[in-house]
Amino acid sequence: MMSPLSYIRSTQVWNSIFRHGIPRDRRTRVMAVMSNVFLHLHPVAVRKSGIRLSFTWCMGGLTFFLFLAETISGVLLMFYYRPVPEYAYSDIQALRAHVTLGVLREIHRWGAHAMIIAIWLHMMRVFLTGSYKPPREFNWGVGVILLVLTMLLSFTGYLLPWDQLAIWAITVGSNMGKATPFLGMSGPFSDVLMMPGGVPFVTTRSDAAYLLLAGTSVGENALMRFYVLHCIALPLATAVLIAVHFWRIRKDGGISGPM
Amino acid sequence: MSTTASSPSTYVPPRDPGSRSRNIVGLLMLILMISPMALKLIRGTVPAPTSIEGFKSLVDALSVPELSLSFFFMPLFVLMLVYYRQWTKPVIALPLLIIFCLFYFGSMVIDPDYRSIITKADNVPITIMLLGTMITLWVAFREAASNDARLEAGIPLVSQDREDKVLVWPDLVYIELLCLVIAMTALVVWAIALPAPLESPANPAGPPNPSKAPWYFLGLQEMLVYFDPWMAGVLLPGLIVVGLIAMPYIDTNPKGNGYYTLKERKFAISVWLFGFLILWVVLIVFGTFLRGPNWNFFGPYQYWDSHLQVPLTNINLSEYFWNGKNLLGFGLDRPLPTQQSHGAIYPFVREAPGIVFSIFWIFILPVILAKTVFRRLRAQMGGPRFYVMAVLFVFLAMLPLKMVLRWLLVLKYFVYLPEFNLNL
Numbered sequence: 166m167m168s169p170l171s172y173i174r175s176t177q178v179w180n181s182i183f184r185h186g187i188p189r190d191r192r193t194r195v196m197a198v199m200s201n202v203f204l205h206l207h208p209v210a211v212r213k214s215g216i217r218l219s220f221t222w223c224m225g226g227l228t229f230f231l232f233l234a235e236t237i238s239g240v241l242l243m244f245y246y247r248p249v250p251e252y253a254y255s256d257i258q259a260l261r262a263h264v265t266l267g268v269l270r271e272i273h274r275w276g277a278h279a280m281i282i283a284i285w286l287h288m289m290r291v292f293l294t295g296s297y298k299p300p301r302e303f304n305w306g307v308g309v310i311l312l313v314l315t316m317l318l319s320f321t322g323y324l325l326p327w328d329q330l331a332i333w334a335i336t337v338g339s340n341m342g343k344a345t346p347f348l349g350m351s352g353p354f355s356d357v358l359m360m361p362g363g364v365p366f367v368t369t370r371s372d373a374a375y376l377l378l379a380g381t382s383v384g385e386n387a388l389m390r391f392y393v394l395h396c397i398a399l400p401l402a403t404a405v406l407i408a409v410h411f412w413r414i415r416k417d418g419g420i421s422g423p424m
Numbered sequence: 425m426s427t428t429a430s431s432p433s434t435y436v437p438p439r440d441p442g443s444r445s446r447n448i449v450g451l452l453m454l455i456l457m458i459s460p461m462a463l464k465l466i467r468g469t470v471p472a473p474t475s476i477e478g479f480k481s482l483v484d485a486l487s488v489p490e491l492s493l494s495f496f497f498m499p500l501f502v503l504m505l506v507y508y509r510q511w512t513k514p515v516i517a518l519p520l521l522i523i524f525c526l527f528y529f530g531s532m533v534i535d536p537d538y539r540s541i542i543t544k545a546d547n548v549p550i551t552i553m554l555l556g557t558m559i560t561l562w563v564a565f566r567e568a569a570s571n572d573a574r575l576e577a578g579i580p581l582v583s584q585d586r587e588d589k590v591l592v593w594p595d596l597v598y599i600e601l602l603c604l605v606i607a608m609t610a611l612v613v614w615a616i617a618l619p620a621p622l623e624s625p626a627n628p629a630g631p632p633n634p635s636k637a638p639w640y641f642l643g644l645q646e647m648l649v650y651f652d653p654w655m656a657g658v659l660l661p662g663l664i665v666v667g668l669i670a671m672p673y674i675d676t677n678p679k680g681n682g683y684y685t686l687k688e689r690k691f692a693i694s695v696w697l698f699g700f701l702i703l704w705v706v707l708i709v710f711g712t713f714l715r716g717p718n719w720n721f722f723g724p725y726q727y728w729d730s731h732l733q734v735p736l737t738n739i740n741l742s743e744y745f746w747n748g749k750n751l752l753g754f755g756l757d758r759p760l761p762t763q764q765s766h767g768a769i770y771p772f773v774r775e776a777p778g779i780v781f782s783i784f785w786i787f788i789l790p791v792i793l794a795k796t797v798f799r800r801l802r803a804q805m806g807g808p809r810f811y812v813m814a815v816l817f818v819f820l821a822m823l824p825l826k827m828v829l830r831w832l833l834v835l836k837y838f839v840y841l842p843e844f845n846l847n848l
Contacts, residue, residue: 341657
């Protein structure tokens with residue numbers, strides 16, 4: 166008489182998904198990693214000293230986990246939220262009042278803060294272990310871009326609740342755009358760039374801050390722009406670079422260790 | 425090679441040779457740290473901390489940036505690097521952490537203003553960041569101390585004791601799963617315990633006072649006190665990103681690759697940690713906790729009074745140069761150049777001292793550094809690498825320089841060219 170578990174493992178369905186036995190010996194454990202697209206981001210074997218928690222602090226993995234948590238909670242939030250000034254604020258209020266077990270927004274917001282802290286600490290760990298040194302120079306650069314993307318993701322998301330904190334924090338941040346040299350209205354050399362005929366190229370309606378906000382101040386166009394950046398453009402770019410980052414970890418010899 | 429040292433933390437190093445010079449540095453730093461408090465108490469400008477109120481006003485008086493950055497955080501940073509083999513021992517590290525927590529969380533009991541800042545939902549991440557940074561720094565320096573002692577003794581590093589490889593399934597996957605479960609639990613508990621704040625609806629006509637950027641940008645907003653937005657908001661952040669990406673190509677030191685050490689990478693680690701801990705983390709804490717209405721500075725126990733007026737009496741370098749009637753009394757004692765006196769180029773004549781200084785700081789100083797203090801580095805790194813590093817270095821150094829000049833000489837701008845929106 167077969168036990169139910171062994172029966173399931175003997176079915177065609179099970180065997181079509183998992184092409185190896187239970188990972189109990191060396192061969193099947195190697196197979197478990199090799200035949201799974203997600204686990205395959207890892208090498209098959211790693212340095213035992215490299216995976217110590219006191220060495221990695223698990224901060225890179227934690228950053229990735231928080232990215233996943235943000236993606237899932239973010240998609241759920243998109244069901245309830247409309248990015249126009251008439252509805253944005255009241256949708257957030259309704260989310261709090263009417264959605265059962267409504268901690269979605271909390272998970273999303275605190276997860277975002279935690280992700281920023283985790284990525285900073287990950288960077289500090291990689292720096293302090295000298296893991297940016299050859300052959301990992303390029304991957305460090307990818308990591309820096311990911312850090313910038315994470316902060317931009319957080320920054321664009323800050324505006325979406327459309328409360329006082331949101332618009333004024335974004336106003337403070339985007340005012341910096343106005344100070345960009347050459348391209349910002351109140352930045353150095355803003356009157357240097359000219360179009361043919363002596364028409365100034367940089368005006369309040371064509372400078373760097375206008376590009377960011379699609380307006381001269383934080384208004385409905387800025388809300389739509391930040392929403393699209395926050396939900397589509399930046400996450401896609403981040404996901405692609407995460408794939409590159411993980412791939413290069415493997416190609417550059419896995420978790421770093423003394424040569 | 426000995427293979428008996430199996431436990432990473434129990435290896436006791438022989439008495440190290442540089443302890444005397446280290447103790448002199450340590451003593452100097454301690455004197456620096458007590459001097460502002462001692463001076464204030466001797467002069468009687470603050471009451472002796474015999475009561476809770478006295479303690480609070482003493483802390484408030486000492487926490488202004490010019491005192492706390494120069495006489496507390498900087499010496500503390502030096503002590504951290506110099507005595508990393510000592511303070512990382514649990515018998516010292518744990519009491520230090522307890523003292524910090526007593527001060528940090530205990531202050532909530534004695535002061536309602538402080539409590540309202542610390543317990544504000546959006547400020548909770550700052551506390552987590554502070555504790556996280558401290559604990560990870562401790563872990564890193566503890567292993568660095570152990571590794572450096574091993575390097576001196578010529579025995580394998582902490583991570584070389586167990587060179588055997590393990591399979592990802594189950595060893596690594598198990599750790600990842602555990603981290604995921606713990607993080608998920610922590611996040612859900614945090615989410616249930618602390619509702620996400622929602623302020624009143626956006627009102628484009630009524631800015632709150634103070635208006636603050638998101639907390640992770642508050643180090644940059646704090647720099648606005650010393651620099652114009654094109655520097656603090658555009659150029660310096662850009663240089664941070666460029667400098668970080670350039671770092672692996674600049675740092676040609678082959679040692680310390682893949683393990684914690686301080687001894688083998690003293691320069692790289694001190695500069696980078698100075699940037700991260702002092703110019704980023706500490707400035708974020710200042711910007712979040714201690715900057716109130718009108719971006720005025722308030723001590724941790726001070727009430728954020730929105731009617732407080734702080735007169736701005738900052739003086740440009742050009743005024744120091746041309747007018748003799750200033751704070752220091754030096755200068756040419758002549759009026760500032762105008763269109764009448766110097767023709768169309770008068771702004772450049774007026775700002776000549778600042779322009780000369782900026783050219784010196786950015787272009788000449790790296791050359792001087794190459795020939796003096798950084799002579800060995802210059803030889804090791806080669807020209808192009810060295811000068812990229814040196815230019816990034818002088819830009820990094822510009823922030824502390826401007827801070828010190830602001831505090832000592834109320835200097836406003838090196839170069840003040842409103843004609844081009846170019847103020848430095």
